[in-house]
Amino acid sequence: MSRPKDASRPQARKPRGFPDKSAAMLAAERELVDAISAVYHRWGFDALDTGPFETVEALGKFLPDTDRPNDGVFALEDDDGSWIALRYDHTAPLARYVAEHRAGLPKPFRRYAAGPVWRNEKPGPFRFREFIQCDADAVGVAGPAADAEMIAIAAEAMEAAGAARGEYQIRVNSRLALDAVMEKAGVSDPAQRGTVLRALDKYDRLGREGVELLLGAGRKDESGDFTKGAGLAAEKAGLLLDFAMARAGSRAETLSGLRQLLAGNNTGERAIEEFVQIDEVLTALGVDDAAAAFDPSIVRGLDYYTGPVFEAELLRPFKDADGNEVRFGSVGGGGRYDDLVARFTGEQVPATGFSVGVSRLAAAMAAEAGGAAVGPVVVLVMDRDRVAESSAMAAELRAGGVRAETYLGSSGMRAQMKYADRRNAPAVVIVGEDERARGVVTIKDLKAGAEAAAGVEDNEAWRNERPGQFEAPCSEMVSRIREIVERA
């Protein structure tokens, strides 16, 4: 054990909010990404990755959470003096891409993306500062049919992610409908509109009473903090609340309620027509009321949405490592963003998209799956001078399709067996002097051994019997090990 001369050692600690990801977590992420990407691909989208960095001005300020340095992004100065930041979603960079390459792109342009995005937020449990998002976007598509297809894609993506029909729901609203109800309520000041939208957005969490306070004078939360309200009179607040609560048992019923609420308002009639067309295409695509509902309480925080918006809610609860039920709520969302490309070019390009957050889902799936995966077969090394022999045997196993490694630590037999247990190895292979002389190997089936041990009282007798342990000719090593691995 040598010690470096420098006593001022760095601390072995990780920046907060960026968890190390285990094999189980990575496998769950990969499985979700592959399944969801396959849906997008089947619907005609092509993969495109726009890279981790954009200029700060290209990203724009669209994040809902702006109480952080750099407005919620990780930004730094490039060596040419420009400021660049890690993407916080896939949509803003896509707008830059379309603006940069629009002459050469097919019209419409359909792309999907699967990769990390970064948010400079306060980290917390299940709240990561890096997470994987899988997005599909259609650019150059106007009209509710495109939004309806995006909602259908969202439903299919949820099912590909393992949520059966009935275990998830896509909840759909429209900025047009929100505009209409605010018009009817006489809310025209942009700041007041913002306060109203933030209040409605909390309907799921705070219920009718909480939102009522936020639309009126304001609300004091459990901690005693006071949030100033929109200051609306009771009648106006009532209209907005009725709107937010208009979701009924089916899309048709919700629509009929909204027709009454928004009657006599032009914007409202356009909103209703939009909902009708969305419903028609959803129905043609087999997306029933269980899969997609109209829900006027959906707002979506991102500032760039201009039309229909929707959220994918996971209804099925997951069990965490301690067996407690975890409800996820929204795991994805999307909507229409017709002005995002125009930020760059001045020309409006209608677009709609959907994004599902994979990392939280994967963490839940990995926690629920539990249990260690089967490890490699370990070829022990009895004599360090003959390690090449063990290496060759492990190579023979791998060539025979068996995951296998040579023990390359410096410890003796007991530690090697402990290592094999630790790795959840199905078997170990041992060649000592005696085996070598007789042209055989000793194979220990660790699962059979453990099962036998569990059923035996007399430890001494058991040890002499060595259950699960047997000899095999070298020529049969691979086939005997394969039998064990297939049972494991």
Added chain:
Amino acid sequence: MSRPKDASRPQARKPRGFPDKSAAMLAAERELVDAISAVYHRWGFDALDTGPFETVEALGKFLPDTDRPNDGVFALEDDDGSWIALRYDHTAPLARYVAEHRAGLPKPFRRYAAGPVWRNEKPGPFRFREFIQCDADAVGVAGPAADAEMIAIAAEAMEAAGAARGEYQIRVNSRLALDAVMEKAGVSDPAQRGTVLRALDKYDRLGREGVELLLGAGRKDESGDFTKGAGLAAEKAGLLLDFAMARAGSRAETLSGLRQLLAGNNTGERAIEEFVQIDEVLTALGVDDAAAAFDPSIVRGLDYYTGPVFEAELLRPFKDADGNEVRFGSVGGGGRYDDLVARFTGEQVPATGFSVGVSRLAAAMAAEAGGAAVGPVVVLVMDRDRVAESSAMAAELRAGGVRAETYLGSSGMRAQMKYADRRNAPAVVIVGEDERARGVVTIKDLKAGAEAAAGVEDNEAWRNERPGQFEAPCSEMVSRIREIVERA
């Protein structure tokens, strides 16, 4: 076309060195990552991702290229006042991970990683500031057998990446051998040692004469820039040059040359013994002289290596988009880094690893593969009021296993056909009023159509004949389209 009021629009440009990645590029990357990860997994390594950021002090200063701001990394200040940086490789973060969790890890600890790393370097052609690396590391393994296995893994990874035996070579050297020859040459000053190593590292590029100048007085390059040399006398420089050129036709021949060169030096004898043991395990693993050679000119820039070092060289040239041959040289490398965990803990933990750079390789593979992938079948929309019908037909095709989309732009028939061509669609489906009345669909086989068009002189006659176009009953749409897609 609405125009936003704000005239000061952001520029649609990308930060340099972070290329947008096409579907072909992403597919090539994914294929390489999967193939190489499968090799690592088969050898008993488990996946672990340590996340994008580390504290700057945990990363340490090991990069060879330090002529950039922040010493070649992308760094920023976190909101708790600590400085964090994007990882520049997978090895330094692994050392942090092992130091942080060492009590709970299996010993040895074998992990693999596949993900992006970031270097704040001057971007250039095929020189990206983000690239994917696939690493395997074994921690807690001392002795040359572990290095030999790592070299064998490197060879297998190259073959999994598509390079046949003979199209790549793993070139192996040892810091011990480099120490030995510098001892014999009397080079003991650390700065002079650094100059000597940098000179030897350029042997591939500059040849014997170039390196001779860099070991002596110095060298003026083509641009007129002068690089100061190590200032060694001719005799000492001669010994170092003989060493760097000692690679012979086989590992055994190279070893016999090195034995002579390093004779009478203790360090040299230990280096020879190390090479002998590596050779023995490589031979047991079937890694022949074509797959792995001893090459004393290999240095490896990273400062943290302490023992055997090796590079994976791709010998087979690739063709770029213009048909020119591109030689890649080194696409990966690795070696022993026994002191990296001790930076944190003070206790030496022997470790060895290998890393292959996937992004450059993938770019080459994507360029060589060329050609557009087959696109989706496009269901045209003749009447915007009946878009739901087209949506349902596309859904039917997808349910039948066919990649398909509805045309959701706002253009007419000609533009829709142009779009289908642009997407490399195998076929389009058309339902006009006439077809609807008769319960049929019109299918255009675009490949058959294009082939027929190429063989026809009389454009007018051809247009009337409409080759590749036929009608089918709605009930046969999926099966007829499938036939076309399978031929495409």
